[in-house]
Amino acid sequence: MAQSKNIKLHANWQPFCLGATPFADSAKAWRSLNQRFDRLVGWPQLVRRSRFEGLYIQFSQGFPGLVSHNDILWVDPRRDYEHDLQALYLAYLEGDSQHGRIEPAYAQGLADLLAGRVALPETTMALVGRLIGPISWGVSVVDASRRPLLHDRLFSDAVAKHLYLKARWQDEQLRRLGHTTIMMVEEPYMASYGSMHVGVEREQVSELLGQVFDGVQGLRGVHCCGNTDWSVILSTPLDIVSLDAYDYGQSLTAHAEALDAFLRRGGIIAWGIAPASAAALNETSDSLADRIESILYRLSTLGVDSDLLAGSALVSPSCGLGALAPRIAESVYDLTVAVSTEMVRRRGASTSTS
Numbered sequence: 001m002a003q004s005k006n007i008k009l010h011a012n013w014q015p016f017c018l019g020a021t022p023f024a025d026s027a028k029a030w031r032s033l034n035q036r037f038d039r040l041v042g043w044p045q046l047v048r049r050s051r052f053e054g055l056y057i058q059f060s061q062g063f064p065g066l067v068s069h070n071d072i073l074w075v076d077p078r079r080d081y082e083h084d085l086q087a088l089y090l091a092y093l094e095g096d097s098q099h100g101r102i103e104p105a106y107a108q109g110l111a112d113l114l115a116g117r118v119a120l121p122e123t124t125m126a127l128v129g130r131l132i133g134p135i136s137w138g139v140s141v142v143d144a145s146r147r148p149l150l151h152d153r154l155f156s157d158a159v160a161k162h163l164y165l166k167a168r169w170q171d172e173q174l175r176r177l178g179h180t181t182i183m184m185v186e187e188p189y190m191a192s193y194g195s196m197h198v199g200v201e202r203e204q205v206s207e208l209l210g211q212v213f214d215g216v217q218g219l220r221g222v223h224c225c226g227n228t229d230w231s232v233i234l235s236t237p238l239d240i241v242s243l244d245a246y247d248y249g250q251s252l253t254a255h256a257e258a259l260d261a262f263l264r265r266g267g268i269i270a271w272g273i274a275p276a277s278a279a280a281l282n283e284t285s286d287s288l289a290d291r292i293e294s295i296l297y298r299l300s301t302l303g304v305d306s307d308l309l310a311g312s313a314l315v316s317p318s319c320g321l322g323a324l325a326p327r328i329a330e331s332v333y334d335l336t337v338a339v340s341t342e343m344v345r346r347r348g349a350s351t352s353t354s
Contacts, residue, residue: 011268013313013347015340016040016128018184018223018242018270019320020055022329024048026108030118032326036333038121040182040314042128044109047322052106055186055320056140059132059166061106062099064088064158066141073141075149085158092161097172097215100165114173126180126219129170133187133222134160134208135200140189150200160211168215181218184242185209190233191226202232209236221270225319227251231258234267242270244318246288249273249295256302263308272318274336278328285338289346292339310347315340 017037021044023029029044046053051071060066060073065081067074075081091099104111110129112118120127138150138159149155167183174181190205213220213236221240222233227248233241234255241262243249249271252259263269273288274280300306317336321329 011314012311013315013340013343014040014125015315015337016270017042017333017336018128018130018316019186020045020047020322021109021320022048022322022324022326026112027117029109030112032330032333034118034121036337038123039125040128041120041124041126042130042184043107043113045130045320045322046108047320049108050105053108055132055188056137058106059102059137059163060141061103062088062101063141063162074146075141075143075155077144088158088161088165091165095168097165097169100162100167100169100215102166102170110170113177120177120179124179126182127174127177128182128184129167129174130184130186131163131167131170131212133185133190134163134212135205136187136189137163138208156204156208160208163212164215166215167212171216171218175217181216182221182240183213183216183218184221184223184240185212186223187233188225190222190224190228202235205232206236209238213237221268223270223272225272230255234258234262239266240268240270240314242314242316243272244276245271245273245292245295246275246279246318249291250298252295253298253302256299256304259299260304260308263305263312266312268312268314269309270314270316272316273339274315274317274332276317276319276321276324276332278324280332280335281328283335285335285342288335288339289342292343293346313343315343 015037017033021029023046033044064084065075065079067076138156139148141149149159171181171183219239221242222238223242225244230252271292273292296309315336317332321332
């Protein structure tokens with residue numbers, strides 16, 4: 001986690017945005033985000049532009065034997081997936097990141113950034129990439145019998161290697177633009193960890209995430225927008241934990257010891273405090289800052305270092321905003337920035353880039 005020490009100097013309540021945007025036009029999405037999130041800059045997922053930018057389809061291109069029908073992803077045994085599987089493993093062994101290339105049809109916002117069609121803010125500190133996680137993708141993609149790939153040892157390993165190459169390619173491309181990179185892996189299905197639907201052991205979670213993270217030289221983060229066993233996430237090799245703090249912030253209190261250990265080794269918490277819904281219209285920066293303060297106080301009483309909590313924090317929307325009207329989504333963006341400013345005021349933290 002050497003790099004986390006470097007960016008942590010500037011992590012104090014910085015605002016950033018992860019996930020889907022409500023725009024169909026890349027230029028409009030970039031303009032909206034860069035006006036507000038000018039230090040931690042992430043490319044927009046344009047779910048209204050194309051079905052190929054949906055969370056589970058966006059990073060599916062190139063997986064052996066994969067077909068899509070009515071947005072259901074499955075491996076068709078009638079296709080020559082064994083040849084493609086061999087090609088995947090060969091690319092993994094040879095470190096051929098081009099095998100994980102993300103075409104513009106699947107991520108126009110990313111393509112525009114890499115092609116130089118986006119003017120990055122002069123204050124940019126880091127570029128934020130995104131990727132679906134191996135647990136969630138492995139549960140959502142099925143074989144011919146509709147069994148999740150995660151429950152097949154061969155295919156679950158292929159999922160991790162496929163996403164490793166996607167992560168490595170993206171990280172390499174973003175680093176060429178001259179900034180620190182942050183790769184956020186989205187794991188919505190970790191909210192169902194421990195259930196029959198996500199029948200995976202703690203060791204397998206760490207192993208699969210670890211394989212994907214091996215493709216990232218920058219900072220590594222996981223976002224989970226529901227309640228989960230945070231001790232599992234916190235024990236994986238990552239730098240940033242992003243959560244829906246608006247609805248599930250108190251869930252961290254059940255894992256205070258693991259959280260304290262995570263912070264002591266340089267970890268950062270991204271507080272998703274601005275609700276990704278119309279509920280944001282009934283909140284203020286004060287009311288949301290009060291929510292964060294309440295969680296921080298409770299964690300400190302449970303033994304989590306209060307200075308580390310306050311100095312290792314980011315602020316974000318609670319989840320993606322693709323389902324919202326653009327007007328409401330931009331209100332959520334504005335509220336996120338306002339909470340960042342309020343927490344800096346209250347905590348006396350510095351957001352200087354120097």
